[in-house]
Amino acid sequence: MIAKIGKGANLYGVINYNFQKVASENGQILGLNNMPESLNGTYSVSYLMKCFDPYLTANHKTEKTIRHISLNPDPSDYLNDEKLVAIANEYMTKMEFEKQPYIIFKHTDIERTHIHIVTTCVRSDGRKIQDYNDHKRSMAICRNIEKEYGLLPATEKLTKDELNFRPVKYNKGNIKSQISAVVRYLPQHYQFQTFGGFNALLSLFNITAEEVKGEIQGQPKNGLVYFALDEKGNKASNPFKASLFGKKAGIEFLHSHFDESKIAMKSSPAKSILKNTCESVLALTSSEAEFKKQLAKQGINIVVRRNDEGRIYGVTFIDHESHSVWNGSQLGKNLSANFFNEYWTIGAKPINNDDGLDQINDLPIHHLFDFIDEGILNNLTENFIEGMGSIIPGSPGEDFEEVDFENRMKRKSKRKRRKL
Known part of the structure; x- marks a missing residue:
């Protein structure tokens, strides 16, 4: 279980934010502590705010009096409402609230x-609850609660790198949140040297990015926008500015990531391993579909880009074992776009430097794909991840609206301090 503690002064903002979830049937009030319940069991923002008045009016010195805490069990932990309330109460008790x-x-x-959980750090007598080192205390409390309730430990999950990205499903809403959960974290887990490589990786999650160039007051300015894609690879959403997802989704950060990846991948042994694997598979397959299927068994995706005339102009290999993205020409001429265009259209024979290769059917299936039925592999396409869910280590499921709300609260707090 992961706990996040937000601190601010806008009581209306945090209560209204949670009420919007309730109004959209994506949330509910599970319980109140040390607050009078309404006669009819329904609540309003104004009613709940009044319950905090005796505490907030007792202290005019503390600037950030409001605490907005989120407790996030692992998705595989099934917890009914009763257990969620019990966990919340135990957490608050151990945090001295x-x-x-x-x-x-x-x-x-x-x-x-x-x-x-929405609360205040001001006691009824006006004294503030000390929050020194509260994040460290919170982590220790979460570990104890995990043991007591048999929850999956957050530390274990992170060290095993079992957190997952999810492909964007444009017809299920919350597109902004879905895109955010991918683009903000991919650079932390994958190395890619070019914008094309980044887009190839994004395509596995039904996302594409486009650079936007222009001028502001005579100065050149570059930006980035993201789109959701449908099952055919066509744009299926309005553009989303990279700034909506934080600095790590922006063009400047990506360019620095390109440079870092070039240095790291230059001496990486993954290149030769990937090249040998692709060449051995290529030597024993005769079609694009079979080549993709057999590479998938080895934990490798290939993204092929064609122009309107059907000519192949780009081939990118994504190695999920080494978490690296390679252009075909980087691996060799016999794995470049020109080669595949000739091989899969006019039947040019691939280069094979190894006469002692085993038959392709004897190659072991990569452990990442152990759970895939052979029938699924036979019908595999370049968007295969869409059909079988997430297999790639990634980020925790994160509610972008929550992150956006927290950032707006921080900006408001900074503006207030400037005025003072």
Whole structure:
């Protein structure tokens, strides 16, 4: 379980944010602590705000009086509402907030069901609850709760790198959140040297990026926008500015990542291993579909780009074992776009430097693909990840709206300090 603690002064903002989830049927109030319940069991933003008045009016010195806490169990941990409330109450008790007024909200707008708690750090006598080292204390409390309730430890999950990206499904809504969960974290797990390589990787998750160039007051400015793709690879959403997803999704960060990847991949042994694997598979297959299918068994994706006339102008190999992305020409002429265009259209014979290769059917299936039925592999396409869910290590399911809300609260706080 992962806990996040937000600190601010906007009580209305945090309560209204959670109420929007309730209004859209993506959330509900699970419980109140040290707050009077309404007569009819329904609540409003104004009603809940009034419950905090005695505490907030008792202290005019503390700037950030509001705490907005989220508790995020692992998606595989099934917890009913009763257990969620029990976990929330135990967490708040161990954080010394058991006598404070607080509201427990459950959010269900993403695959990972989680809870939010709104409270204040001001006691009824006006004294502030000390929050020194509270993040470290919070982590220790989460580890204890995991043991007590038999939850999957967050530290174990992170060290085993089992967190998953998910392909974007444009027809299921929350496109911005879906794109954010991919583009903000891919550079942390994959090395790619060019914008084309980045886009090839994005295509596995039904996303594409485009550079936007222009001038502002005579100065050249470059930007980046992201789109969701449909099952045919066509744009299926409005453009989303990279700035919506943070600096790590922007063009400047990506260019620095390109440079770092070039240095790291230059001496990487993954290149020769990937080249040998591709050449051995190529020597024993005669069609594009079979080549892709057999590479998939080895944990390798190939993304082929064609122009309107059907000519292949780009080939990118994505090695999920080494988490690296390679242009075909980087691996060799016999793995370049020109070669595949000739081989798969006019039957030019591939270069084979190894006469002692085993038959392709004897190659072991890569462990990443152990769970895939052979029938699925027989019908594999370049967008195969869409059909079988997530297999690639990635980021935790994250609600982009929550991140965006936290960032807006921080910006408001900074503006207030400037005015002072």
